[in-house]
Amino acid sequence: MENSPALVDRFGRTVDYIRLSVTDRCDFRCVYCMAEDMTFVPRAEVLTLEELYRVGAAFAALGVKKIRLTGGEPLVRHNVMHLVEQLGAIESLRELVITTNGSQLDRYAEPLRAAGVRRINISLDSLDPDKFRRITRTGDLKQVLTGIDAARAAGFERIKINAVIMKGRNEEEILDLVDFALERGLDISFIEEMPLGLIDDHDRALTFCSSDEVREVISTRYQLTATTEQTGGPSRYWAVTGSDNRVGFISPHSHNFCHLCNRVRVTVEGRLLLCLGNEHSMDLRALLRDPAVDDAALQQAIITAMDLKPEKHHFDLDAETDIVRFMNTTGG
Ligand code: SAM
Ligand code: SF4
Numbered sequence: 001m002e003n004s005p006a007l008v009d010r011f012g013r014t015v016d017y018i019r020l021s022v023t024d025r026c027d028f029r030c031v032y033c034m035a036e037d038m039t040f041v042p043r044a045e046v047l048t049l050e051e052l053y054r055v056g057a058a059f060a061a062l063g064v065k066k067i068r069l070t071g072g073e074p075l076v077r078h079n080v081m082h083l084v085e086q087l088g089a090i091e092s093l094r095e096l097v098i099t100t101n102g103s104q105l106d107r108y109a110e111p112l113r114a115a116g117v118r119r120i121n122i123s124l125d126s127l128d129p130d131k132f133r134r135i136t137r138t139g140d141l142k143q144v145l146t147g148i149d150a151a152r153a154a155g156f157e158r159i160k161i162n163a164v165i166m167k168g169r170n171e172e173e174i175l176d177l178v179d180f181a182l183e184r185g186l187d188i189s190f191i192e193e194m195p196l197g198l199i200d201d202h203d204r205a206l207t208f209c210s211s212d213e214v215r216e217v218i219s220t221r222y223q224l225t226a227t228t229e230q231t232g233g234p235s236r237y238w239a240v241t242g243s244d245n246r247v248g249f250i251s252p253h254s255h256n257f258c259h260l261c262n263r264v265r266v267t268v269e270g271r272l273l274l275c276l277g278n279e280h281s282m283d284l285r286a287l288l289r290d291p292a293v294d295d296a297a298l299q300q301a302i303i304t305a306m307d308l309k310p311e312k313h314h315f316d317l318d319a320e321t322d323i324v325r326f327m328n329t330t331g332g
Helices: 049-061 080-088 105-114 129-136 141-154 171-183 211-219 284-288 295-308
Strands: 017-023 066-071 095-100 119-123 158-164 187-191 224-226 236-240 246-250 263-266 271-273 281-283
Touching: 017 049, 017 080, 049 066, 049 080, 049 284, 049 295, 066 080, 080 095, 080 105, 105 119, 105 141, 119 141, 129 141, 141 158, 158 171, 171 187, 171 211, 211 224, 211 246, 271 284, 281 284, 281 295, 284 295
Parallel strands: 017 066, 017 263, 066 095, 095 119, 119 158, 158 187, 187 246
Antiparallel strands: 224 236, 236 246, 263 271, 271 281
16 A cells, blocks of 8 residues: 655655665765764664664655665664565565665675565775875775676666765766776766865865766766756756766755755764755654553654755865764764
């Protein structure tokens, strides 16, 4: 039976997509995402797998059709497959998807596919082993490329590469990354860096590379045509002449997409975050751990929380007050 959409905010936007952060831990320390020395959330404050499932099921009962598992690196969470299998069995969900750095895909690509994950996003910012190491601080490019091959072999319906381009770091790899993706039948999206978390590696205003700049570079080799295609996320897609794959751009700075926002996030500590760029939130963990709160009360709280969703984000790369929360806690 189709659920009717119950999650509508004050601006008339229907929320049918949640991003669940299953861990803030990660085997990488990407320079735009984390500081070199990170303090992670104490384990007792992290939602258990059972709590994560209960949250996913509550949202699904409220008409949510798409759940993205993210983090941190979702595939480093112990027993994460148990959660994936449980969520994959929720009938009303149209899509269960995952964003990963690819390092564990050699092991997990097949079980993920078997659990009903049809699409997967894999982050890849460089094809040069040294540069890859410098950007991720700890990552091994070979391991990720093996993971991408495993994902291709596992038969996902779509695989998308996500790349963050930074001036002075990897901007000269834009075309190589597009070639890499298209040669393998993969989509690719370029993400503008967002000011989340106080990082010490670089000045974001100086490395910022806009989607339009990236697209101009790609246009020197490929003919791109704008499409109206929507996958329920923030990407704007361009068709590539001669290819079935597409190039996407996630441009929180240069092309604000707030008016189309259909999603909310649940952070690793169970904070229902109504907007990536604001702090409006509700503590779901307190509800999940209160024996007096049953599923109906949990769902009612989530419906009420929709009133907190702000109209838009106000990212400003030059402002001194970046959002202190790191992307890994929030769920990218
Ligand atoms: N660990 C997984 C991964 O790297 O794909 C999932 C979590 S990660 C936070 C999700 C996505 O957010 C990645 O594609 C990453 O490149 C992107 N990301 C992280 N920090 C970012 C930032 N400050 N601005 C823009 N994108 C960011
Ligand atoms: Fe880890 Fe993903 Fe953040 Fe990189 S972007 S540090 S892989 S969570």
